[in-house]
Amino acid sequence: MDSKNGYEDRESYGFRDPVVKRVVDKFVDRSNTGFAKYGRTLHSERIEGHKDLLGYLNDIQEELMDAILYIQSAREELIDLIDLRNHEKKDQA
Numbered sequence: 001m002d003s004k005n006g007y008e009d010r011e012s013y014g015f016r017d018p019v020v021k022r023v024v025d026k027f028v029d030r031s032n033t034g035f036a037k038y039g040r041t042l043h044s045e046r047i048e049g050h051k052d053l054l055g056y057l058n059d060i061q062e063e064l065m066d067a068i069l070y071i072q073s074a075r076e077e078l079i080d081l082i083d084l085r086n087h088e089k090k091d092q093a
Contacts, residue, residue: 015021
């Protein structure tokens with residue numbers, strides 16, 4: 001169930017693109033997780049004064065820092081996989 005509006009059937013949105021639907025589903029799931037953890041939506045958090053602009057900017061900064069770390073880890077994983085594949089090819093030659 002959608003934490004803000006109580007939607008149970010996301011199919012009713014009528015998505016043309018299944019990729020967009022999967023992304024929206026992830027947003028709704030993330031919203032539900034946040035609501036279950038904190039007991040409020042981002043909207044209620046803002047209008048009830050639980051967080052100010054500086055708090056939101058700090059959250060954005062922390063999330064982007066995490067994203068950069070994930071990108072670097074993924075790049076290193078890809079390099080390791082490429083190196084492994086190249087090593088296997090040399091062994092087969």
